[in-house]
Amino acid sequence: MPTIKITYSDSSYKPNAEVLAGKLNFPLVDSAEISQQSSQNGQADYYLEYASDGLCLKSAVRNEHGPIRCDFNSGASTHRRKYGGGNGQAIAKAVGVSGKFAPKVLDLTAGMGGDGFVLATLGCEMLLLERNPVVHSLLNDGLQRAAIAGLEDTELAAIAARISLLDTDAGTYLKALPTGPCADIIYLDPMFPERKKSAKVKKEMQAFHGIVGADEDASELLELALARARYRVVVKRSSSAGYLADTAPSYSLEGKSTRFDVFALRKLPG
Ligand SMILES: C[S@@+](CC[C@H](N)C(=O)[O-])C[C@H]1O[C@@H](n2cnc3c(N)ncnc32)[C@H](O)[C@@H]1O
Numbered sequence: 001m002p003t004i005k006i007t008y009s010d011s012s013y014k015p016n017a018e019v020l021a022g023k024l025n026f027p028l029v030d031s032a033e034i035s036q037q038s039s040q041n042g043q044a045d046y047y048l049e050y051a052s053d054g055l056c057l058k059s060a061v062r063n064e065h066g067p068i069r070c071d072f073n074s075g076a077s078t079h080r081r082k083y084g085g086g087n088g089q090a091i092a093k094a095v096g097v098s099g100k101f102a103p104k105v106l107d108l109t110a111g112m113g114g115d116g117f118v119l120a121t122l123g124c125e126m127l128l129l130e131r132n133p134v135v136h137s138l139l140n141d142g143l144q145r146a147a148i149a150g151l152e153d154t155e156l157a158a159i160a161a162r163i164s165l166l167d168t169d170a171g172t173y174l175k176a177l178p179t180g181p182c183a184d185i186i187y188l189d190p191m192f193p194e195r196k197k198s199a200k201v202k203k204e205m206q207a208f209h210g211i212v213g214a215d216e217d218a219s220e221l222l223e224l225a226l227a228r229a230r231y232r233v234v235v236k237r238s239s240s241a242g243y244l245a246d247t248a249p250s251y252s253l254e255g256k257s258t259r260f261d262v263f264a265l266r267k268l269p270g
Contacts, residue, residue: 002045070142094260100270
């Protein structure tokens with residue numbers, strides 16, 4: 001795990017930074033100290049920084065990659081929300097969203113919340129689980145900012161209200177539940193195996209891989225999910241990847257570079 005320190009762009013964000021540093025048990029540094037540190041050996045690999053546009057992850061190496069943050073109110077996110085293809089998107093078909101049915105979805109591997117947000121945009125009630133404390137903090141901050149932006153955008157407010165987030169391990173969560181289905185659809189998007197030395201893997205993705213590591217328990221999660229979903233389990237994979245746990249799904253839907261493997265358990269309502 002790389003070394004990560006918490007910082008803030010100006011003193012008005014110091015209280016937020018202190019709370020996060022205490023929660024994650026990471027050192028807190030004043031941003032003014034960072035440039036001094038870089039000439040010494042006590043430098044971190046990354047900084048989680050509070051600034052006017054929210055919490056972001058920055059590399060300690062200048063210009064290695066841009067800041068990584070969750071922004072559900074950005075131009076790109078708003079464009080996808082408005083013109084992204086609605087229920088015609090492969091992810092929507094995989095999950096079974098239709099004009100007649102908006103499922104309750106448990107996303108076991110929330111990550112930066114991209115897929116969860118798309119499904120919430122289509123009307124799904126989303127429960128997101130994320131176990132990595134750094135990723136959870138970034139996503140939690142993005143969702144909080146979406147809720148604030150929703151004060152001036154009723155559509156965004158309704159989407160944000162459909163999303164809940166827990167900082168927990170999905171396997172532990174599922175095993176602690178009483179028996180029986182816990183969601184209409186269970187969605188699973190474990191980390192793709194890292195394509196080492198490939199120039200195609202963006203620096204941001206490399207940073208994400210370095211912090212999250214390999215999701216070694218993904219096969220076990222699939223087994224747990226199959227026992228707990230009411231209608232379907234959906235596994236997102238890279239187009240070139242084999243089936244998770246070598247288990248063939250009922251069918252697959254191909255996206256551009258991704259594939260959705262659908263394990264159909266019961267007929268959807270509607
Ligand atoms: C590939 S990312 C998911 C990306 C996400 N679908 C999106 O659209 O942003 C996988 C994430 O799942 C998380 N994860 C993996 N296994 C998990 C588990 N057992 N419990 C909770 N989170 C898990 C990892 O920490 C990582 O952040």
